[in-house]
Structure formats: structure tokens, C-alpha cells
Amino acid sequence: MPKYRSCHSIEGELFFNHLNKIGYCSMLTPQGGQPVLYENYTGELIDWEEFFRRRDKDIDLMKNGSEPESCRDCLWIRENDWDERKKEFKYILLNIWVKCNLKCIYCSNHKDTYVSENTKPYNIVPVLKDMIEKGYITQNTKIDIAGGESTLDCNFHELINLLIQNGIKNINLNTNATNYIEEVKNGIEKGFISIITSVDAGSSRYFKYIKKADLYSVVWKNLQKYAQAKKIENSNSVKAKYIIIPDVNDNKAQIRKFILKAKKSGVQGVICSTDLHWILHNPDDKKTMLKTINLTKYFINICSLIGIDWQIWAHIEDLIKRYNLIEPENKIDIDFIYKKQPNENKKNSLLKILLYIQNKLI
Secondary structure (H helix, E strand, C coil): CCCEEECCCCCCEEEEECCCEEECCCCCCCCCCCCCCECCCCCCCCCHHHHHHHHHHHHHHHHCCCCCHHHCCCCCCEEECCCCCCCCCCEEEECCCCCCCCCCCCCCCCCCHHHHHHCCCCCCHHHHHHHHHHCCCCCCCEEEECCCCHHHCCCHHHHHHHHHHCCCCCEEEECCCCCCCHHHHHHHHHCCEEEEEECCCCCHHHHHHHHCCCCHHHHHHHHHHHHHCCCHHHCCCEEEEEEECCCCCCCHHHHHHHHHHHHHHCCCEEEEEECHHHHHHCCCCHHHHHHHHHHHHHHHHHHHHHCCEEEECHHHHHHHHHHHHHCHHHCCCHHHHCCCCCCHHHHHHHHHHHHHHHHHHC
């Protein structure tokens, strides 16, 4: 198949949005657009032939040098040798829940009355069952469960059991880990479930300020219990995330303490991301963007020094791309977010700082 313009989302992904929308992309363009194929969705079975016709129409637009209005100026569209399109989804994001027992300062679900008033909860299980029966979800499909706190939903246990019983082995659950769920632990033991928890802090004081709940110790205790349930061959099944929030937790001390706490708790990896809403509302603040990029480099160096697996999420990549657009004379090589070795010039000084902090913490 010859090269053509497209993106990984449109080529094989599906997104169930918390505002009762369905599309094939969870990223936002610089203008805040997002492709939507269905609105006012409340759990009814989907006409998949119509869905694929709509998706292919958008792909044809990009092939011809144009794009859907909502994809205009998207930083993720590129020319590539795309795989032959199939009706099996490679990736599905379930983001239909808004109910949560925390009130994270970067989350709009609890602050935006439009979200609370225009999100109608529904049971996602019947449509997923239909997709499994039709072969659109297979053992190769990766499923991300996000929210809100999905574990609070009355259908959560049925959802997890449906996926596991049908051999869906790549389930990633985003959970705040304030509640310990036995089915989740069992899924981790089977090697079917991995979890990610945004802790975003290296101390209980910062956690309480960001999350509006004094549950820092509870979260780490539950993460430690989940980590103990992991299978050896599924060594990255429990991860903790640090979202860099400008003017809140964007400092080296909190980052160091977070990584060391993660190491002590036995989680298998840590993730660095940034506040997407801040990026969208501050598109020209190159000074803060640069600070976040440098803190990301610091995050990588500390992880490499103490030997804990790290991952940099797409929001950081998105931020770097936006920074490079407004600062073309001082472009930053994005490749550093994929490398697994620390900067040797900083290694000795970082190690001294790390050992001091480690002695204080552990």
C-alpha cells in the first residue's frame, strides 16, 4: 500500500468519550478540535458498517491532501506506510465515567458544570460484548479504562469479568487506587490487567492540595499490594504517574521524592506527563513549556540512576512539538523522551543529590 497522510488513531482506534460521544481519537488539535463520529450515545448497539464508512470517508479526505475540520492542523497527522485497514481495533479508550471520589485540580470533570450536566451514565458492557462477538475486539486489542474513577461504577466488575473471560489480555486500568479491588488484583495476577495511578506528588501535603483528599498513604499502600500481585513476565503491570502541573508541583524535590517512593513501594514503573488543559490555555507560554521539558529530562535522569522503568506520555511530546512551533530557532530534539540513559554530564551531581534525599526518605 503506497504512503498517504493519516494518523495512528484513525487507522485503528476507538474512543468512547465521557460526553456521550464516540470517535477514533483522544488527542486535541492546537485549536482544540477532536473528531467525533457519533453524539448523544447512551450505550445502544452500534451500526458498525456505518461507523467504518464514516471513518473511511475521513481517511480519504486526508489521502487527497485535506482533512476533516476537527483534524485541521493536528500535529499527529503524517505520511506513512499504513497497515491495510481492518475492522479489528488495535486500541480502545473507554472514558465514559465522570464520578470520582477525588477532586484533582487539573481535572475538569468536577469543575465544569457542562460536563456534569451533559454526561449521561450508561452500561458499556453490552456494546463491548457485541464487538467481541463480531471480532472487532480480539486478544490483540489494547483497552484503556479511564474516567472519572471507573471502579466506582456499578457495572465495573461485570466489565472486567467480560474482558478477562474472553481472553482480552491487554487491559490498562487508570485508577486513583483509593479503593483496593480484588478483581483488579486477580487480573494483575493473571497477567491480564495493568494499572496506572496518578499520584502527582512526593509528599502527603502536595497530594492533599492537588487531590483535595488526605489519602496519600492509602494510595501507596494499595499500589504496594497490587505490585505484590504481579506476574514476573508482566513486570510493568503497576505504574505510578506524575503529572507536572505548572506553579503547583513543578519542582525537582517533589519529583525526586515521588520516584523514590515509587521505588520503595515496589511499583514496576513510573510515568511523566503534563497538564493538557494548561497547554491548551497557555499556547504561547514558552518559558513554562521549557521548564516542563527540563523537568521531564530531570525525571528521566533520576529514574535511570536508581534503576526504575520510566515512560514519557504523549502530552509531553505534544508540548515539545508546540514549543518548537513557537520557538523555531531553539528547537528541542524530541528523541530524549525515548532514550533510556541519563545525561552523563549531570550524572555525578544528580547521584549525590539523590543519595542525600534517599537517606532522608528511606
